[in-house]
Amino acid sequence: MADRAAAKLHPYKDRVELRLTNGAPADGTKHLADASVDRYISTYVLDLLSEEDVLEVLEEARRLLRPEGLLCVCGITYGTNVSSRLAAALWDGIFWWNKEIVGGCRPQRLAPYLEEAGFEVREQRIIQGDQRSFVGCMNNEVVVATPRSGGRDSL
Numbered sequence: 001m002a003d004r005a006a007a008k009l010h011p012y013k014d015r016v017e018l019r020l021t022n023g024a025p026a027d028g029t030k031h032l033a034d035a036s037v038d039r040y041i042s043t044y045v046l047d048l049l050s051e052e053d054v055l056e057v058l059e060e061a062r063r064l065l066r067p068e069g070l071l072c073v074c075g076i077t078y079g080t081n082v083s084s085r086l087a088a089a090l091w092d093g094i095f096w097w098n099k100e101i102v103g104g105c106r107p108q109r110l111a112p113y114l115e116e117a118g119f120e121v122r123e124q125r126i127i128q129g130d131q132r133s134f135v136g137c138m139n140n141e142v143v144v145a146t147p148r149s150g151g152r153d154s155l
Helices: 002-012 051-064 082-097 110-116
Strands: 037-043 065-077 119-127 139-147
Touching: 037 051, 051 065, 051 110, 065 082, 065 110, 065 119, 110 119, 110 139
Parallel strands: 037 065
Antiparallel strands: 065 139, 119 139
16 A cells, blocks of 8 residues: 555655554654644544544644644545445444454544544535445545644633
8 A cells, every 4th residue: 555655646756755654643743843734634544543543643633734734534424314324333333343344444423523633624525425335325524624723722
């Protein structure tokens, strides 16, 4: 996966850095200065982490982002219609029974995590999957947010 990402990012090598980490939530970014990035993107990662680790990643993202910076996160979420609700409930049940079957990921609502970590949600979309397969029934949540002045302490 890292090799594939590196190949796709190669045209932007003067602006992008890809780092492999040991798996600790903020391991790959501790060397970066506060307020040193304008975008932080995390796709289908937070649903693999514990709630504590999700907040640690988001707090690190807030530390790294400039005040006008944007955070974009996405992941699988709960349903909005009968088939997607059923798929999410089944996925959630399998996750709590045996995480390995679903690759360790689970449906989440991302906006509450962002708000708790000191972000202001600017845009939130639920995107319905392709209904032709079970996995396609899962909805996806995409959220764009900015750091709230004062961060988590301003709640």
